[in-house]
Amino acid sequence: MIKEWIAIVLLALGALFILLASVGLIRLPDIYTRMHATTKAPTLGIMLMLTGLCIYFPSFPTVIKSLLILIFIFLTIPVASHMIGRSAHMMNTKKWKSTSRDDLEKSRKKPQ
């Protein structure tokens, strides 16, 4: 009974973190700030959801599959987001108007 309530609370927290990432995707002004919202918050949300699933179904294959998914997500989501950000900086994507400094401004291609 207490196991079920712990699983419900963890699942609801994960869904709320994913909803917060989606709200950040639609509210922030720039691609370099949107990547902050869409990279870190869903990782934490999926981690909480898998923890709730391991508490509710405590068997050996569940824990092994959850650990595999968790390690894979921690390895791949930051790499993908970093490559998209580098490509966006090389494409001369328009920055937000209040951006204070850009250290890679000299290394980018001059716009025609």
Next chain:
Amino acid sequence: MIEYAAHIIMVLLAISLLISFIRLLRGPSLPDRVISLDLISSISMGIIITYVFISKKIVYLDVVLIVALIIFLGTVTIAKYLKETSIKDD
């Protein structure tokens, strides 16, 4: 008890899918659309994990792993393509 909670959590994830789809329709640049697709894949993983609680079958966790792998490969491929085409036109 946990089936009703899982259905309510499915509603929250569906609202999140709708908001991400709005950004995919009206993104000003192409990387905006790519990161919204990445977030849609994360929401899909959450939906499949929530469906495990309803159907009581552990087999669907394999689907989550395959979805994560394929979305990573697609994102890296799109990033490489954008980099090559942005360098080439001098």
